[in-house]
Amino acid sequence: MLISFAKMQGLGNDFMVVDTISQPIYFNEAQIRRLADRHYGIGFDQLLLVEAPQQPDVDFHYRIFNADGKEVEQCGNGARCLAKFVKMMGLTWKYKLRISTLKGVISSRMHKDGNVTVEMGVPVLSPQRIPMRYAEQNTEYSVETHGIRHKVGALSLGNPHCVMTVEDVSRASVDDWGSAICQHNIFPEQVNVGFMQVVERNHIKLRVYERGVGETLACGTGACAAAAIGQLQDKLDKRVKVQLPGGRLTIDWEGDGQPLYMTGPAEFVFEGQIEL
Numbered sequence: 001m002l003i004s005f006a007k008m009q010g011l012g013n014d015f016m017v018v019d020t021i022s023q024p025i026y027f028n029e030a031q032i033r034r035l036a037d038r039h040y041g042i043g044f045d046q047l048l049l050v051e052a053p054q055q056p057d058v059d060f061h062y063r064i065f066n067a068d069g070k071e072v073e074q075c076g077n078g079a080r081c082l083a084k085f086v087k088m089m090g091l092t093w094k095y096k097l098r099i100s101t102l103k104g105v106i107s108s109r110m111h112k113d114g115n116v117t118v119e120m121g122v123p124v125l126s127p128q129r130i131p132m133r134y135a136e137q138n139t140e141y142s143v144e145t146h147g148i149r150h151k152v153g154a155l156s157l158g159n160p161h162c163v164m165t166v167e168d169v170s171r172a173s174v175d176d177w178g179s180a181i182c183q184h185n186i187f188p189e190q191v192n193v194g195f196m197q198v199v200e201r202n203h204i205k206l207r208v209y210e211r212g213v214g215e216t217l218a219c220g221t222g223a224c225a226a227a228a229i230g231q232l233q234d235k236l237d238k239r240v241k242v243q244l245p246g247g248r249l250t251i252d253w254e255g256d257g258q259p260l261y262m263t264g265p266a267e268f269v270f271e272g273q274i275e276l
């Protein structure tokens with residue numbers, strides 16, 4: 001069976017995007033892993049499936065699968081690419097969309113300069129709902145791996161994130177510490193691990209070890225998590241420029257109980273077909 005897809009990327013975080021409205025298709029974990037392979041397959045960090053809405057006042061439903069084949073709850077860079085994809089493919093004429101995911105509804109707005117702003121929802125801070133095995137909610141938690149006690153902030157944007165502050169991101173042990181913390185038993189569903197360097201109160205550098213992928217060039221929900229955790233720890237202001245290896249996002253957050261807004265680019269790379 002030939003499947004049409006688009007390859008897209010948001011600051012180098014790359015995606016295979018499939019319209020499953022006009023071509024109803026499902027992929028099992030093994031197929032996703034094969035397609036994600038950068039030698040034997042198409043190569044991507046996440047697979048995004050665009051589906052018809054499952055509830056009123058929503059334009060599309062959107063399913064997200066990491067390169068390891070597992071379905072996850074949210075993807076920020078993917079949401080910007082999806083907004084551009086549905087417009088490009090003529091699935092909508094709208095510039096503002098409401099998009100449901102596994103854990104909630106987000107909304108996107110496309111700007112004339114091609115950038116997309118996504119309202120990413122209200123971050124969840126209670127440990128039990130991240131989920132994280134900690135009784136009390138705090139702005140900082142200790143997570144010990146390899147005899148090192150890491151201090152991290154943690155929250156959920158539908159998907160779980162923790163963020164540590166480092167002096168210099170270019171020297172952070174992203175792979176070693178990232179994989180150890182990601183699989184730490186304090187996070188029953190694993191976790192995305194951010195390494196944040198505070199340059200100024202409105203500017204950070206960030207690298208992210210993503211659950212189910214490893215380090216990516218950019219992570220939209222990771223940028224949101226770092227901006228919010230940095231604000232909660234009184235290190236950052238309400239608007240933060242987040243410099244990731246793949247490029248820059250702007251994150252706005254009015255504080256606890258309010259939604260996060262992420263603004264950045266979304267690029268179409270190529271369209272193709274693949275035999276499943």
Ligand SMILES: N[C@H](CCC[C@H](N)C(=O)O)C(=O)O
Pocket residue numbers: 013045046066072073074075076077078159160192210211212213218219220221222
């Ligand atoms: N790896 C993440 C999903 C993708 C998030 C990222 N690509 C983004 O832009 O938010 C997780 O397992 O929760």
